[in-house]
Amino acid sequence: MLFAAMTFTIGLQAQIQTPQPSPFQKTEQKVGLTDVTLEYSRPSMRGRALYGDLVPFDKIWRTGANMNTKITFSDEVEIGGTALKAGTYAIFTKPGASNWEVYFYTDSNNWGEPSEWDDSKVAAKVTVPAQPMTMEVETFTISFDDLKNDSAILGIVWGKTYVGVPIKFITDKIMSSAIERVMNGPTFTDYYAAAVYYFQADKDIKQAKEWMDKAMELNKKPAFYQVRQKALIYAKAGDKKGAIAAAKESLRLSKEAGNDDYVALNTKTLKEWGAM
Known part of the structure; x- marks a missing residue:
């Protein structure tokens, strides 16, 4: 015991x-x-x-x-x-x-x-x-x-x-390889992700704009935040008219979605671009 x-x-x-x-x-x-x-x-x-x-x-x-x-x-x-x-x-x-x-x-x-x-x-x-x-x-x-x-x-x-x-x-190396790999049969998501990455990484903005256009062709009902990215890419590419049109569309969609943050973002951007 x-x-x-x-x-x-x-x-x-x-x-x-x-x-x-x-x-x-x-x-x-x-x-x-x-x-x-x-x-x-x-x-x-x-x-x-x-x-x-x-x-x-x-x-x-x-x-x-x-x-x-x-x-x-x-x-x-x-x-x-x-x-x-x-x-x-x-x-x-x-x-x-x-x-x-x-x-x-x-x-x-x-x-x-x-x-x-x-x-x-x-x-x-x-x-x-x-x-x-x-x-x-x-x-x-x-x-x-x-x-x-x-x-x-x-x-x-x-x-x-x-x-x-x-x-x-080696983010750019990984990303570039992924983009090259999927471009043989890309989806809306692939084109959209590639365009946004090129925009954010200060790469070829004309290529980003081309990919964004293809993304929007494949997705007939893009979300407000996706159209917002389109507006920013267009603006950076020097297409002010297209940028304003996209920002207005994003504003409309964000109002419908009840997203006040994006309503404010788009409103501010349109004012800066002299469209409001």
Whole structure:
């Protein structure tokens, strides 16, 4: 009975979880068409001096706490002029007073730094400035900043220091390939999506206008927001008359749909174009 009681007590104790001093964080972010997953542990300052003390200058740092800080890309990306294949990488850094070296390491299963650093496992390396901040961030944070269709900044923040790592994405390559693939037998949706993408990405606006016209030929009852995109593409292509006609049609359709946001958008645009 005593043994059974001890076993029960030990089992009960093993089920108790305590808060971690450096809690785990998992962030999922889509950039353009690429899925990015970031996993890391977040230490806090707790009154300690950071860089040059707790985190020494000019030495490899795990960039966080506990297991490796890991980043996973669903597609190829570019960092520091180096193409990085889709996959998972550990992020290591070498902090300096003015600049940081940031490493993307193929072995991501270490607790802290690797026991033996292997330069052949460095898939990409970039040197970026350490930017001082006026505010102080207590808990170590990595974020995705300045998001665009084909780029993002991986922001590393702790204390009064911000380090931004530029990452380029192959969104245009993926999108262009998809457009080329479907144009053998495109639907309204294909033409429409291709036109809007070309418009938003500042690509060939004449091609965007052509695709939008084909989309509208295939869909006799487009929605108000789709006609709105047609108006914007026409305006950018220099067809003001066609743009005004499309904006008026979008305004009519948005009123019928009871969408006040698009009523306001179209009204404002028509006024700017001198049509109201």
